Amino acid sequence: MLSLQHSRRDFLRSSVGLAGLTIPTFLKLSAHAAPTRKAKACIIIYTWGGMSHYESFDPKPEAPAEFRGEFKPIKTATPGIRFCEHLPLLAKHSDKLAIVRSVHHKQGGHQQGMYINMTGHNPVGGIKAKSRNNWPSLASMISHFHHPGVGTPRAIRMPYSMYDNGTQMAGEGAGWLGAKHDPILVRTPAGKPYGGVSRYTDRELKLKLNLEKQRVEGRRTLLEQLEQNVSRKNGAETEYERFDNFRRMAADMLLGSPVRAAYDLEKEDPKLRALYGDHIGGQTLLLSRRLVEAGVPVVQALCSAGDLAGGGGDNWDTHRGHFKKMKDRLLPVFDRSVSALLTDLEMRGMLDETLVVFLTDFGRTPKINKNGGRDHHPGVYSLALAGGGIRGGQIYGSSDRKGAEPASNACSPADIHATVFQAMGIDPRTELHDVLGRPFQICEGAPLPLF
Amino acid sequence: MEKILLGLILCSSLSFGVQAADSATLEAIKKSGGLVLPYPGEGEQWEVEFHLRGRGLTDDGLANVAALKNVIALNLRDTQITSAGLLHLKGLTKLRRLHLERTKIGDEGIGNLVNLPDLEYLNLYATKITDKSLDQLAELKNLKQLYVWQTDVTDAGVARFKKARPKVKIVRGLDLSKVVVIKKPEPKPMDALKWIAASDQKPPKSKTGSFTTVVFENQSGRKVKLYWVEYGGGLKIYATLNVGATHEQNTFSDATWLITDEKDKPIGYFISTAKLAKAVIPKAK
Incomplete structure (x- = not known):
């Protein structure tokens, strides 16, 4: 461990070494924020495709049969709060969870629904995954306020990107914040994969984590010579810089930071690995904990197959065969892995400084369709938060009797973002600047009273 | 790089209108891989972390932290400190959060912590502490959270602690030896x-x-x-x-x-x- 640290430090002296330029930002920040303690890290769990609120956090046992569906509610550890019967493990953790049952927006498509949940902003016009005009993702924005030091990436996302029928979706990158804030995509190195298509085409994944140190350093020196010959046009980020930022992060990860050790899941207790489940969903959340423990401030974990292609894979887009798919393939993985994460964070004393937030595209339609499925429903859906100063064992807002629209305390994805920002000690009204220096207020929502 | 960082810390504390901490102390902490951050709130208060880059920290190195005073949060996870080093923490009376998990400490040093009046959070998981420590820690007046997963505390010791301090959250965690690895179902005909x-x-x-x-x-x-x-x-x-x-x-x-x-x-x-x-x-x- 020590020898690795030394070589890394030597290496930094000779090259980058800008990680120290961080304290003023931190101070400015803490001056804005409330003087209460803030969360140090954030784990964002995303269920791609749109998780049904009925079959998770907002069961409707009193609704007519064609609305309430096949499953029954179960009691949780908190009197008065009930979950779907297929979340039996998570039900024991209700004392840690704040469930928001009144989130709604107007975006009925996957791309648009994911974008508004990930960025907190409505998509304008056609949006493309690689565009720098997009709003930054929640992970990117949070990471902007964190400077973990060279050797530790600011944000990581796992285990693959979101796609719809082969097209990569916009909303997971840093958009106008610039490539240096793009969360680094990392493939979870273990676990049975989700059924369906999961594409690993992003160039980040071409990075081989077992590259030898000398080779990395050699390549880096070469590139730094190159750097001096490239001039910047109009203050904008050049193609070279985009690549450079990525290269820098990749090299940092390789050179013996604690993050690299965290990536090795074989070092984890096999019993604990079993607790999370031998599935890429569980192992991804286990890796999330290990990365946060190693100092990564933001981790985003996708809890489903990566592509909605075909509709038959393990994504949450359950237009047909909803109940069987939820019961057999989706809810068990989600239930086990998220419960294990909460257990693990709590027994290590990490939960009060680690915010866990669960997001999805939208809910599902109240009435079960003729294919035994539920369709897209942004009219109302449920999200959840835990840790990081969030008061557990509470429900915020409610949906109406059929689960069709908010009945009380209606709120938006932007309000969820504002809540996350507040927990992370970030003023939601903070202005950030794009690569051309134009100011944008990061969030238009208001924090929910969940603390 | 370290010098730049140090300079910035000094400048920024001055901008708060308070006296800067002793630069030699800060320099020494930096040198051993420690990170010193201003703790949010009024005045010159610090949060000191060794758990990421300063895992080589030994008992002697803790003397520098003691000299800093006004340390509100201290993270010593995964460092080389032992029970003997805890003596240095005795004077850190502003301490609210203390991470000692995954270190070699045992019951011997715990007595140095019982007079920290503001201590709210104490993490002792994966250390050698036993019920003896719990009995002593019951005296911490402001304690709210105590973490003792993977230690040698017993049911009886925890029960005694809970009786003495019913409002403190004491987290024992899971007994991993009882986690049953579920066998895969029999394969279906293929x-x-x-x-x-x-x-x-x-x-x-x-x-x-x-x-x-x-x-x-x-x-x-x-x-x-x-x-x-x-x-x-x-x-x-x-x-x-x-x-x-x-x-x-x-x-x-x-x-x-x-x-x-x-x-x-x-x-x-x-x-x-x-x-x-x-x-x-x-x-x-």
Whole structure:
């Protein structure tokens, strides 16, 4: 461990070494924020495709049969709060969870629904995954306020990107914040994969984590010579810089930071690995904990197959065969892995400084369709938060009797973002600047009273 | 770099209108890999962390932290400190959060902590402490959270602590030795996929169908590679199978799975069906 640290430090002296330029930002920040303690890290769990609120956090046992569906509610550890019967493990953790049952927006498509949940902003016009005009993702924005030091990436996302029928979706990158804030995509190195298509085409994944140190350093020196010959046009980020930022992060990860050790899941207790489940969903959340423990401030974990292609894979887009798919393939993985994460964070004393937030595209339609499925429903859906100063064992807002629209305390994805920002000690009204220096207020929502 | 960082800390504390901490102390902490951050709130208060970059910290190094005073939060996780080092913490009376997990400390040093009036959070997981420590820690007036997973505390000791301090949250965590690894269910009967030997004709492109699983079994007597033929006809590697190896692959039905030798020369292929199936790669002729 020590020898690795030394070589890394030597290496930094000779090259980058800008990680120290961080304290003023931190101070400015803490001056804005409330003087209460803030969360140090954030784990964002995303269920791609749109998780049904009925079959998770907002069961409707009193609704007519064609609305309430096949499953029954179960009691949780908190009197008065009930979950779907297929979340039996998570039900024991209700004392840690704040469930928001009144989130709604107007975006009925996957791309648009994911974008508004990930960025907190409505998509304008056609949006493309690689565009720098997009709003930054929640992970990117949070990471902007964190400077973990060279050797530790600011944000990581796992285990693959979101796609719809082969097209990569916009909303997971840093958009106008610039490539240096793009969360680094990392493939979870273990676990049975989700059924369906999961594409690993992003160039980040071409990075081989077992590259030898000398080779990395050699390549880096070469590139730094190159750097001096490239001039910047109009203050904008050049193609070279985009690549450079990525290269820098990749090299940092390789050179013996604690993050690299965290990536090795074989070092984890096999019993604990079993607790999370031998599935890429569980192992991804286990890796999330290990990365946060190693100092990564933001981790985003996708809890489903990566592509909605075909509709038959393990994504949450359950237009047909909803109940069987939820019961057999989706809810068990989600239930086990998220419960294990909460257990693990709590027994290590990490939960009060680690915010866990669960997001999805939208809910599902109240009435079960003729294919035994539920369709897209942004009219109302449920999200959840835990840790990081969030008061557990509470429900915020409610949906109406059929689960069709908010009945009380209606709120938006932007309000969820504002809540996350507040927990992370970030003023939601903070202005950030794009690569051309134009100011944008990061969030238009208001924090929910969940603390 | 360290000098830049130090300079910034000094400047920024001045901007708060308070006296800067002793620069030699800060320098020494930096040198041992510690990170000093201003703690949010009024005045000159610090949060000091060694758990990421300063894991080499020993008992002697803690003296520098003691000299800093006004330390509100201190993280010593994974450092080399022992019970003897805790003596240095005795004077840090502003301490609210203390991480001592995964260190070599035991009961001997705990007595140094009982007079920290503001201590709210104490993490002792994976240390050698026993019920003796719990009895002493019950005296901490402002304690709210105590973490003792993977220590030698007993049910009786915890019960005693809870009785003395009913409002303190004491977290014992899971007994991992009791975690049962669930065995996989018996495999369902499998169809055998048809082996189509390589010819001049290209293998067909995959079509999308319903979710299924194929178990590949390499009986060819040599190492082979497994490629998925993409919807567009491109090849994507999924696995390399050693002699006699099996590989379980999730896929859609009507997908083409190409087998090549190590040098990417096609040997043959399978097309998946809707049912769970076995695909035996036959012996080379």
